[in-house]
Amino acid sequence: MKPKDLPIEQKIKYVQDTLYVISGKWKLPILLAMNFGARRFRDIQRAVPKITTKVLSKELKDLETNLLVIRTVYDTSPVTVEYTVSPYCKSLKPLVDEMILWGYNHRKKLITQP
Amino acid sequence: MKPKDLPIEQKIKYVQDTLYVISGKWKLPILLAMNFGARRFRDIQRAVPKITTKVLSKELKDLETNLLVIRTVYDTSPVTVEYTVSPYCKSLKPLVDEMILWGYNHRKKLITQP
DNA sequence: GATGCCAGTTACCTACAGGATACCAGCGAT
DNA sequence: ATCGCTGGTATCCTGTAGGTAACTGGCATC
Numbered sequence: 001m002k003p004k005d006l007p008i009e010q011k012i013k014y015v016q017d018t019l020y021v022i023s024g025k026w027k028l029p030i031l032l033a034m035n036f037g038a039r040r041f042r043d044i045q046r047a048v049p050k051i052t053t054k055v056l057s058k059e060l061k062d063l064e065t066n067l068l069v070i071r072t073v074y075d076t077s078p079v080t081v082e083y084t085v086s087p088y089c090k091s092l093k094p095l096v097d098e099m100i101l102w103g104y105n106h107r108k109k110l111i112t113q114p
Numbered sequence: 115m116k117p118k119d120l121p122i123e124q125k126i127k128y129v130q131d132t133l134y135v136i137s138g139k140w141k142l143p144i145l146l147a148m149n150f151g152a153r154r155f156r157d158i159q160r161a162v163p164k165i166t167t168k169v170l171s172k173e174l175k176d177l178e179t180n181l182l183v184i185r186t187v188y189d190t191s192p193v194t195v196e197y198t199v200s201p202y203c204k205s206l207k208p209l210v211d212e213m214i215l216w217g218y219n220h221r222k223k224l225i226t227q228p
Numbered sequence: 229g230a231t232g233c234c235a236g237t238t239a240c241c242t243a244c245a246g247g248a249t250a251c252c253a254g255c256g257a258t
Numbered sequence: 259a260t261c262g263c264t265g266g267t268a269t270c271c272t273g274t275a276g277g278t279a280a281c282t283g284g285c286a287t288c
Contacts, residue, residue, distance in 0.1 A: 103128030
């Protein structure tokens with residue numbers, strides 16, 4: 001069964017699932033910062049302006065639950081925690097590119113014909 | 115200037131713009147109901163289970179602001195109001211298809227390797 | 229032994245999306 | 259006249275995302 005053949009309510013459900021994973025104020029900025037090299041908790045916090053520890057902590061857990069981020073604890077002293085973007089995370093790229101494109105064109109559209 | 119060449123903060127902004135337009139509990143179900151033929155306010159309300167008049171009213175205004183829906187008032191007696199999906203709304207299709215696909219695969223992924 | 233860094237947690241608070249319910253004016257049918 | 263349909267508004271309420279600030283335990287440095 002391919003997604004194309006699904007009943008419409010199922011399609012909406014899958015769209016909602018996708019929205020749930022990537023929406024919110026911080027998910028994409030965090031993934032971005034990590035792509036730019038930030039791996040430690042505090043590094044990510046510094047790389048994402050204005051985010052608080054509580055929110056970062058929660059968002060990282062969400063991202064980990066959704067397999068987009070991998071959390072590794074090294075048994076050093078003190079313990080070192082590393083967050084990395086998973087290979088699976090790359091599967092989001094076509095979607096994110098599509099969203100950038102639509103957002104870009106939409107803004108132009110709203111400006112030219114309000 | 116193509117979206118590909120934009121600085122990353124701009125890309126995030128466009129993604130947020132896109133999210134703002136299509137996220138929320140009701141926007142897609144409403145567009146769907148309209149695609150299935152509902153045009154009058156009460157028809158749409160009946161076609162979208164559980165939505166309240168207040169929320170439908172607000173969502174239709176948002177969709178109209180974003181040029182996805184066209185509101186036409188006919189000078190009959192009593193007045194008839196028709197909502198239709200705009201041609202521009204079709205530009206969302208690649209994005210929505212991408213979201214259905216990602217959501218579908220993601221759910222499979224979460225089930226097979228939790 | 230005091231200070232500071234790391235990786236968070238906890239408790240409390242605010243703003244906003246969305247929900248429940250009631251209501252309005254205008255008209256047509258009974 | 260009164261009931262019901264239309265296209266909504268107005269009020270009040272709840273739930274959740276996100277924000278503020280303080281705090282913890284372990285280690286390292288001064």
